[in-house]
Amino acid sequence: MVEHVVVIGAGVYGAAVAAALTRRGARVTVVDAGALAGGTSGATFSWVNSCGKRPRSYHDLNVAGMAAHRRLAADVPHGDWYHEGGNLEWAADDAGRAELRGKVAGVLDYGYDARWLSRAEALRLEPDMDPAGLPDDEIAYFPREGWIDPVRLIGHLLSSAVAGGAESVAHDGVTGLEVTAGMVRAVGLASGRRLLADAVVNCAGPQAAAIAELAGLVLPMRNTRGVLVSTSPAAVSPSRVIHSPHVHLRPDGGGRVLLHTHEIDGAARVSGTGEISVDPSAVGKVVEAGRALYPGLRAATVEGVRVGERPIPGDGLPVLGRVVALPNFHFAVSHSGATLSVHAGDLVAGEVLGEDHDEALAAFRFERPALAAR
Ligand SMILES: Cc1cc2nc3c(=O)[nH]c(=O)nc-3n(C[C@H](O)[C@H](O)[C@H](O)COP(=O)(O)OP(=O)(O)OC[C@H]3O[C@@H](n4cnc5c(N)ncnc54)[C@H](O)[C@@H]3O)c2cc1C
Structure with missing residues (x-):
């Protein structure tokens, strides 16, 4: 019988798993090598969506993820992490417009909510945008999408887990897993502490492969880095997720705006000693693109630049659930974890x-051939 579960990692996955286990009556210890919420979940764009995600099983899982956020937010009277304002997206050239038309047709075919807006309609939603930055029409609007504040969400989930009897341990990483007779029996921590376990859940995000290795398993991962720029508070009001051709942005709490482009992801550099830096000129370009779309951001400065590592399993799809060869070892690892x-x-x-x-x-098992093939 499963009584004590060790959850490795306290990001969005570890917090969600810990809360769901304690709600079902299990005794849980959630352990993190660093600060709680200090991993990728503290450096993410956290757009809640299933916008163009394939195959169908992955789309459906994301749609169920969106619904779960909606339910959780409705259940918690003062929960402040979930923001369902929709997402606006448009393209700058013919190729981009054709691609966007294809995406909209694809999601509509899946029964997902998407509409086309004119410039005037988009400006009614986002009046602080510069009209010159928008096309006359073909602005896609996905009204059920949104964004979360992942750190606030993790705070809520971990505090409800702890209220349900869980122990949360920060700054004490997992250094070993004791496996005998095809079962994980105990988890060793850097401090020397040894946690007996009836089951273990690997929620270590970008480090999930290293944890799998401690259990003798090979988890192929192809993680990538992403760069996010947070402005100082500004009296400008983006109130939803925006994907414009030159910048992606969303509110970031307290009047801040979070900016991203795919190009800036390439500006993160890792030194020989492991220090991460971001080319300041790339940051400047993203900020300029944000200011061009929302002129009210001209008064804002750069308050923070965050680099996150996307935990991406080898074939791009989540790895979820038990391992056949090690039945009390479980995975909860994916990109799109927000x-x-x-x-x-x-x-x-x-x-x-x-x-x-x-x-x-079924589609997300560790044993699927497509994962091993990468
Ligand atoms: C730039 C960027 C943009 C993104 N945008 C989106 C988006 O728009 N929408 C979306 O849904 N998703 C997005 N994602 C992905 C999403 O943020 C991640 O899928 C999610 O945060 C992963 O959460 P996690 O709990 O698995 O990992 P993490 O948050 O990294 O948590 C794992 C934890 O495990 C801990 N750990 C590691 N090794 C050990 C060890 N040995 N012992 C104990 N603990 C350990 C780490 O310290 C860490 O706290 C984005 C990611 C990035 C980087």
Whole structure:
């Protein structure tokens, strides 16, 4: 019988799994090598969506993730992490417009909510945008999408886990897993502490492969780095996710705006000693693109530049649930974790405690041939 579960990692996944396990009555210890929420979940764009995600099973999992956020936010009277304002997206050239038309047609075909807006309609939603930055029409609007503040979400999930009896341990990384007779029996921490475990859930995000290795498993990952620029507070009001051709942005709490482009991701550099820096000129370009779209950002300065590592399993899809060869070892690892973790974490927690979620998790098993092939 599963009584004590060790959850490795306290990002969105670890927090969601820990909360879902304690809600079901398990005794949980959630351990993190660093600060709680100090991993990728503290450096993410955290757009909640299933906008163009394929195959169908992955799209459906993301849609279920969106619904889980909506339910959780509705259940917690003063929860302040979930913002369902929709997402606006448009393109700058013919190729981009054709691609966007294809994406909109694809999601509509899946029964997902998407509409086309004119410039005037988009400006009614986002009046602080410079009209010159928008096309006359073909602005895609995905009204059920949104964004989360992942650190606030993790805070809520971990505090409800702790209120349910869980222990949370920060700054004490997992250094070993004791495996005998095809089961994980104990988890060793850097401090020398040894936690006996009936089950273990690997929620170590970008470091999930290293944890898998401690259990004798090979988890192929192809992580990438992303760079996010947070402005100082400014009296300008983007109130949803925006994907314009030259900048992606969303509110970032307290009047701040979070800016991103795919180009800036390439500006992160890692030195020989492991220090990460970002080319200041790339930061300047993103800020200029933000100011061009929202002139009110001219008064804002750069308050922070965050670099996050996307935990991307080898074939791009999540790795969720139990391992056949090590039945009390479970994975909860994916990109799009801001969207997926509340729902997928709940499925994984249920499976740890013996619930049957085989149908929902079938496409995301560790044993799928496509994962090993990468
Ligand atoms: C730039 C960027 C943009 C993104 N945009 C989006 C988006 O728009 N929408 C979306 O849904 N997703 C997005 N993502 C992805 C999403 O943020 C991640 O999927 C999610 O945060 C992963 O959460 P996690 O809990 O798995 O990992 P993490 O938050 O990294 O948590 C893992 C934890 O494990 C801990 N750990 C590692 N090794 C050990 C060890 N040995 N012992 C104990 N603890 C350990 C780490 O310290 C860390 O705290 C983005 C990611 C990035 C980087």
